Each structure stands twice: as structure tokens, then as C-alpha cells.
Amino acid sequence: MPLPRVDKGTALGVGVTVLWLSLLVLIPLGAVAWRAGENGMGDFWDAVTTPEAAAAIKLTVAASAVVAIVNVVMGTLIAWVLVRDDFPGKGFVDAMIDLPFALPTIVAGLVLLAIYGANSPLGIELAYTQAGVVVALLFVTLPFVVRTVQPVLQELDKEMEEAAASLGASNFAIFRRVVLPNLIPAIFAGTALAFARAISEFGATVLISGNLPFKTQVAAVHIFGQIETDNTTGAAAVATVLLFIALLVLLALDLLQRWVARRA
Amino acid sequence: MSLSRSRKLVGLFLALVTVAACGGSGEDTKSANAGNGAPALPGAQLGLVAYSTPQEAYDKITDAFSATSEGSKITFTKSYGASGEQSRAVESGLAADYVAFSLEPDMTRLVKKDLVAPEWNANPYKGMVTDSVVVFVTRKGNPKNIKTWADLTKPGVEVVTPNPFTSGGARWNVMAGFGQAVNAGGGSEQAGVDYLKSLFRNVSVQDDSARKSLQTFTSGKGDVLLAYENEAIFAQQKNQPIDYVVPESTILIENPAAVTRTTKSPAQAEAFLKYLYEPAAQKIFAENGYRPVVPGVTGPYKFPTPSGLFKIDDFGGWTAVSKKFFDPAGSIMADIQRGNGISVG
Numbered sequence: 306m307p308l309p310r311v312d313k314g315t316a317l318g319v320g321v322t323v324l325w326l327s328l329l330v331l332i333p334l335g336a337v338a339w340r341a342g343e344n345g346m347g348d349f350w351d352a353v354t355t356p357e358a359a360a361a362i363k364l365t366v367a368a369s370a371v372v373a374i375v376n377v378v379m380g381t382l383i384a385w386v387l388v389r390d391d392f393p394g395k396g397f398v399d400a401m402i403d404l405p406f407a408l409p410t411i412v413a414g415l416v417l418l419a420i421y422g423a424n425s426p427l428g429i430e431l432a433y434t435q436a437g438v439v440v441a442l443l444f445v446t447l448p449f450v451v452r453t454v455q456p457v458l459q460e461l462d463k464e465m466e467e468a469a470a471s472l473g474a475s476n477f478a479i480f481r482r483v484v485l486p487n488l489i490p491a492i493f494a495g496t497a498l499a500f501a502r503a504i505s506e507f508g509a510t511v512l513i514s515g516n517l518p519f520k521t522q523v524a525a526v527h528i529f530g531q532i533e534t535d536n537t538t539g540a541a542a543v544a545t546v547l548l549f550i551a552l553l554v555l556l557a558l559d560l561l562q563r564w565v566a567r568r569a
Numbered sequence: 570m571s572l573s574r575s576r577k578l579v580g581l582f583l584a585l586v587t588v589a590a591c592g593g594s595g596e597d598t599k600s601a602n603a604g605n606g607a608p609a610l611p612g613a614q615l616g617l618v619a620y621s622t623p624q625e626a627y628d629k630i631t632d633a634f635s636a637t638s639e640g641s642k643i644t645f646t647k648s649y650g651a652s653g654e655q656s657r658a659v660e661s662g663l664a665a666d667y668v669a670f671s672l673e674p675d676m677t678r679l680v681k682k683d684l685v686a687p688e689w690n691a692n693p694y695k696g697m698v699t700d701s702v703v704v705f706v707t708r709k710g711n712p713k714n715i716k717t718w719a720d721l722t723k724p725g726v727e728v729v730t731p732n733p734f735t736s737g738g739a740r741w742n743v744m745a746g747f748g749q750a751v752n753a754g755g756g757s758e759q760a761g762v763d764y765l766k767s768l769f770r771n772v773s774v775q776d777d778s779a780r781k782s783l784q785t786f787t788s789g790k791g792d793v794l795l796a797y798e799n800e801a802i803f804a805q806q807k808n809q810p811i812d813y814v815v816p817e818s819t820i821l822i823e824n825p826a827a828v829t830r831t832t833k834s835p836a837q838a839e840a841f842l843k844y845l846y847e848p849a850a851q852k853i854f855a856e857n858g859y860r861p862v863v864p865g866v867t868g869p870y871k872f873p874t875p876s877g878l879f880k881i882d883d884f885g886g887w888t889a890v891s892k893k894f895f896d897p898a899g900s901i902m903a904d905i906q907r908g909n910g911i912s913v914g
Contacts, residue, residue, distance in 0.1 A: 356907055357897070415784070423789035432790070433774050512781055515774035515790075516732050518906045526777055530735040533653050534897050535678075 334548060340541035352531075352542035360519045361527035362546060364435065368523070369503035372442040376499045380450025381492055387451070388458040405447050410508030417441055417513050433515035438523060441509040446502050450495030457491040458484075486566070493562040500558075501551045612642035613834035615841060618659055619669040620652035621780065622799065623699070623824075626857040627669075630850045634841055643837050651778055653737045659684060659829070666832040667841055669698065669824065671738045673887045676825045689827035698845050699799075699859035701822040702815060702875065703745035706786060706794040706801045709810040713792045716814060718749050721793060722767040729791035731782045732775035733895055733902055739779065740895060741822050742795040743902060747894075748879045749818035766905050787811070797822055802858030802870060818877030824859075 311319075341349055352358065387399050405413065421440060422432040431437040461484065469479045507525035514521040522530075524547055531540035619627055627647065634640040648655065648663070656675035659665045660682055668685070670676055676696070679685040690696030707715050713726060721728050731739035746768050747761040754760025774790055776782040779800060786794040787809045801813035826845065828838040844850055851861040855868025884890050894901045 351898075355897070357903075418785070418788055422785075423791075511777050512784065515785070516735065516777050517773075517775055518732070518734075522732075526735065529777060530732065531897065532657075533735050533737065534895060536897055539897070 337541050337548070338545050340538060341545040343538055343541075348538065349542045349545075352536075352539035353546050355539075357518050357522070358524075358527060358539075358543050361522050361524045362543065362550075364438070364521070365504050365524040365547070366550060368435065368438050368442055369500050371439055372446055372503045373496050373500040375443060376446055376450045377492055377496050380447070380495055380499075381454055381488065384451045384454035384458055388455060402448050402451050405445050410445055410506065411512070413444055413509045414441065414512035417444065417509070421513065432513050433517065433521060435521055437513040437515075438510050438521055441513045442503040442506055445506055445509050446499035449499040449502065450492060453491045453495035453498070454488055457488055461487055489565050490562055493558050493565075497555050497558045500554055504547055504551060607637075607639040609641045610639055610643060610837050610840055612644075613837040614644045614646060615666040615832075615834060615838055616664050617645050617647045617667045617669075618655050618663060618665040619647070619649055619826075620655055620671045620675075620824075621649045622671070622797075622803070623669065623854070623857065623859065624649045626854050626859065629853045629857075630845065631841075633849055633853065634844050637844070639840055640837075640844065643841070651737075664831070665829050666834060666838040667826070667828055669826040671824055672740065673823070673825050673881075674891055675737065676827060677888065679827075679829070684829055684831055685827045686830055690825070692846075694846065694862045695823075696825045696827060697823040697862055698826040699824045699854050700862055701797045701799045701824070701858075701860055702878070703742055703819045703822065704796060704798045704801050705814040705816060706783075706796045706804070707792065707812050707814065709812055711812050711814065715793050716816075718746060718753075718764070718816060718818070721746075722764070722771060726771055726793065727773045727791040728768065728771045728793055728795065729774050729776075729782050729786050730772055730795040731779050732777060734897055734906075735775075735777040736779055736782075738797070739782075739795075740890075741797065741820060743894065744881060744884065744890065745795075745820035748820055748883065749816070749877065752818060752877060752879065762901055762905075765901070766908065769905050769909050798860070798872070799858035806858075815873055815875055817875050818879070819875050821878055821880050823881070 341352075353362070383402070387395065387402075408416075417437075417440065418432055420427060421429055421437060423430065425431075431440055465483050466479050469483050474482065505525055506523070507529065510523050511526050511529075514523060514526070516522050516526050518527075524543060528540045528543050531537070531543065617627065617631065624647075627649075631645045631647070635643060635645075648658075648665075650658075652671040652675050655663075655668070656670055656678050659668055660678055668676070668679065676685060676689065680687055680689065705715050705721070707713065713720075715721065715726070720726065730742045733739040733743050743765065747765055750764030751758060751761040774782070774785050776785055779796065782794060783796060783800055783804055785791070787804065796813075798813070798815065801811065804811050805813075826842065828835065828842050832838045846863055848863065848866050851863045851866040852868060855861045855866055855870065855872075858870060860872045861868070881887055881890060885893075892900070895903075897903055
């Protein structure tokens with residue numbers, strides 16, 4: 306079978322893309338995985354199954370999953386309100402969404418500690434608990450779903466909804482049958498980003514978690530501890546597990562999204 | 570009320586961040602220096618790589634050194650960060666002429682890589698430029714009346730200390746608690762291990778660094794913070810409502826410094842290191858809460874000598890201690906964390 310002909314422009318574009326991704330992503334991540342396996346699979350397995358590492362990975366994945374699910378609901382709702390509703394101060398709210406991106410995460414941690422720590426001015430003490438970890442992750446992942454769903458919602462043809470309404474569909478039926486199928490790819494993409502961000506977060510969680518091994522220590526902080534005790538192989542091993550989990554979740558979400566799209 | 574309170578808090582740490590960022594520049598220290606009269610060394614730019622807590626002191630000392638006749642043509646680039654991170658950065662190639670760390674293993678790492686001469690600790694001060702001790706930081710007025718190490722393990726007392734696996738500096742706290750119990754128990758090592766077990770049962774937060782622990786404590790968490798005396802003084806200088814107690818029995822903290830072998834300006838770097846032991850430089854350290862290593866230098870703070878002061882060398886030095894206490898794969902502290910962690914759930 307003859308290979309499809311690639312014109313020169315495409316070849317150049319693909320070449321630049323592959324080179325760029327290799328230098329920035331593939332080679333560094335490959336180096337992490339290579340470092341992790343340096344002393345053989347036995348050592349790799351030992352490093353990721355120490356009680357501390359296992360507890361940290363479990364907490365991180367569970368908290369990130371909770372955060373991803375909350376983001377699906379809240380992110381979509383916020384995007385909806387920002388696109389479909391009019392209210393005073395809308396521009397301000399819209400601008401506020403991106404602030405968690407701009408704030409250095411360690412400052413985010415400081416702010417959250419002041420608001421939800423001991424002597425909380427709001428009377429809500431979440432610091433040094435697993436709930437505190439979830440709140441910190443919610444803070445840094447807020448923009449993802451909102452910012453992926455918002456443009457799709459803006460582009461959505463209102464005539465489809467009007468047509469459905471004229472045929473007697475209820476509001477809920479319109480949302481479920483017309484609007485939601487169009488939003489699903491964006492929601493899934495945003496959720497995947499939020500999850501991947503959450504499992505690797507360090508700065509925002511390190512202060513509010515209190516870094517208690519077995520209780521609130523997240524994987525990124527555990528990795529930091531491994532580096533600090535001169536165990537870089539162990540650090541790379543736990544990092545590789547995180548990468549693998551992220552890859553699995555991204556793939557699973559992609560498959561799920563295709564499946565939902567086909568059924569809708 | 571709650572809103573204004575929260576605003577005040579937000580303002581407070583913004584102020585703290587600003588203070589930390591500005592690093593106390595602009596204060597005139599030139600007058601503190603009498604000038605050593607030596608002829609000016611040829612111009613050079615020295616790279617200073619140090620851990621973060623003595624930043625204010627170093628900023629003033631480098632200014633003072635540049636004001637001497639000997640250092641008049643010497644300028645500095647400065648890098649501050651967590652001690653372990655700075656040491657690893659130099660190990661992997663960060664250019665440095667002068668390095669200062671919070672504990673010796675960070676220097677040993679560079680000796681192993683031949684970046685620092687093995688005889689770096691051959692001077693009369695064994696390579697240490699500042700000392701400190703482990704103290705108890707309490708709320709203003711010490712409402713829980715914490716005086717002794719035994720008070721820390723009482724039920725209902727919440728202790729804050731950084732995690733010894735993420736913070737090299739936190740290992741001083743662990744060794745202080747261990748050592749005092751060993752000494753009180755007539756030299757029994759088991760007494761030390763038992764003490765650490767009950768101490769860590771009362772530890773409610775284990776931040777990843779000493780400075781974050783201080784942040785956690787000043788934000789209202791815990792009854793007592795295990796910290797270095799210089800950090801307690803730093804917090805008081807920043808008007809935090811805290812007091813501190815120097816326990817009768819505690820460990821002497823020693824902070825190493827050295828000139829690297831890779832320096833392109835060895836004469837200038839050595840001159841700077843030598844200057845650090847002069848009374849003018851030692852006085853600046855003392856003003857920033859560090860105990861001077863040179864006898865006879867005084868500052869604005871009283872540095873009481875505890876009757877039961879001991880050293881890391883009493884337990885075989887850092888190389889032996891790191892392996893025995895802080896190996897994450899299996900050590901005294903790893904076992905204690907696991908034991909407590911599993912029982913806490």
C-alpha cells in the first residue's frame with residue numbers, strides 16, 4: 306500500500322510539532338520513567354508500595370476524583386450562568402474565574418490557611434484535614450471546566466433549543482437532549498485537565514494539608530520528601546505512578562466521551 | 570466583624586510576604602564596620618548560595634564587606650532557598666563561590682562531589698559560622714505553661730514541628746528531643762525513642778519546612794512550636810505575638826559555610842569567609858538572632874547557655890544520625906511515623 310503523500314508544508318509543521326513536544330514533554334518524562342526503573346522493577350515496586358507512598362497516592366487520587374466530579378457540576382453551572390444569564394457585575398465574576406491561574410499556588414495556600422485555618426474568620430476550620438486538601442485543589446482547578454465549556458456554550462445555536470421548545474419539549478428535556486450532548490466533549494476535556502492538575506498539585510496543598518503522613522500528605526509532597534532524603538529514584542518512581550494514573554484517566558475519559566457521544 | 574478580621578489577616582501575611590521579599594535592604598550597616606585597612610583585592614563578583622533564614626543577615630554582611638577597604642571592589646550575586654535544595658542545585662552545577670547551609674549533610678554532599686575541599690571544617694570553628702539552639706515557641710504569655718520537654722507530651726498539648734523527612738532543619742528538633750530524653754534517662758537510647766514516640770503523638774501538623782511551620786503556628790494552630798532560637802527571634806522582630814523558652818536541655822545547632830573548589834576568585838571568596846568571623850560580621854549575625862561562634866561578640870539578645878547543652882557529635886555525627894534516624898526505607902523516625910500514622914488511621 307503506498308503511503309499517503311504529505312506535502313512539504315504539512316511535513317514541516319509535523320516536524321516542528323514533534324520536535325517541540327519531544328524537547329519539552331517526551332524526553333523529560335521519559336527521563337523520569339527511566340530514572341524510576343534505574344535500579345530494577347523490584348526497587349520500583351518497593352518505592353511505590355511503602356506505607357507512606359501508598360497512603361499518599363491513594364489520598365491524592367481520591368481527592369482528585371472528588372475534585373473532578375465537583376468541577377463537572379460547578380464548572381458547567383458557572384459557565385452556564387456566565388453565558389446565559391445577565392446580572393450586574395457579570396464582567397467582574399467572569400474575570401475572577403482566571404485568578405486562581407494567576408496566583409502563585411503557595412500564596413493560594415497562605416490565603417486558604419488564613420481563611421480556613423485555626424481561628425478561621427468564617428468559623429470554618431478545614432486546615433490539616435482531607436477536606437482542606439480538597440478545597441485547595443478545588444481552588445486551583447476552578448477555571449478548567451468553566452473555560453472549556455464557556456466558548457462552546459457561546460457558539461451553541463439557540464435555534465436548536467427554540468425548535469425543540471416549539472415541538473413541546475420541556476426545559477429539562479431541552480437541556481438533556483439538545484444542550485448537554487453539545488457540551489459533553491468540552492466538559493470531559495475540562496475535567497481531564499482538572500484531574501491531571503489536581504494529582505500533581507504541590508504549592509496549594511502543602512500548607513493547608515499540614516503534611517501529616519498517612520492522613521493529609523499528598524503524593525507531590527511525599528515526592529518532595531523523597532528528594533529531600535536523597536532518594537531520587539524513589540521520587541521518580543512515585544512520579545511515574547502519577548504520570549501513569551493521569552494517562553489512564555485521560556484515556557478513560559476520552560473513551561467515555563466517545564461512547565456518550567455515540568449514544569446521544 | 571469576621572470580614573474585617575479576614576481582611577486584617579490577609580493584610581498581615583501580604584505584609585509578611587513583602588517583608589520577606591524586600592529582605593531588610595536599605596538599613597545602613599556601613600557604620601558597624603571599622604574597615605580592616607587591608608589593601609583592596611582585585612574586583613570580582615562572588616556567587617553566594619545560602620539557605621533562606623539568614624538572608625537578612627547576609628544582605629547586611631555583604632554590604633558591610635563591600636564597605637571595607639579589602640572588599641571595596643567585590644560585588645555579590647545571591648541565591649537563597651531551602652538548604653537541601655540549594656545544596657542539590659550546587660551539586661548539579663549552579664555556580665557558587667561561597668555556600669552556607671543549615672546543617673552539615675548538605676555540605677558533605679558537596680564534599681563527596683569534590684566541589685568543596687574535605688578540609689573545609691579545619692578552621693578553629695570547625696567550619697561553622699553561626700550557632701543556635703532548639704527552643705519552644707509558645708503563645709504570648711505561655712498560657713499552657715510549657716517549660717520542659719515533658720510538658721510537650723502531656724495530653725491536650727498540640728505540638729507543631731516540620732516533617733523531618735521533608736525538612737533537613739526539622740532534624741535538629743528531633744535530635745534535641747531524643748538527646749534530652751537519653752540524657753535524662755541515664756544514657757538509655759530506648760528512653761530517647763520512647764520520648765520521640767510520645768512527642769509525635771502530640772504533633773498535629775508537620776509542614777514541609779521550618780518557615781512554613783512558623784507560618785502555621787502564627788496563624789493560630791498549636792500550643793507550642795519546635796523551632797530554632799533565631800526563627801523565634803525573627804518572629805518577634807516581625808511583631809508576632811509569641812514567646813519562647815530555651816529549655817534546660819537542648820541541642821546546639823551549628824550552621825556550616827565554605828568556599829567552593831570551583832570558585833574562579835579563591836582569594837576574594839576566602840577573604841569573605843574570613844570576614845564572616847570578624848566581630849563586625851558576627852555582630853550582624855547576633856542582631857539577626859544567631860548565636861555568634863566567635864567568643865566575646867554580643868548583640869541585642871541574651872543567649873542563655875542551657876545547663877544541658879549537647880551536640881550532634883554526641884550521637885556519632887550527622888552521617889551516622891541520618892542513616893539511623895531518617896532513612897525513609899527504615900529508621901527510628903520512619904517507624905515512629907508509621908506506628909502513629911496507622912494508629913491514627
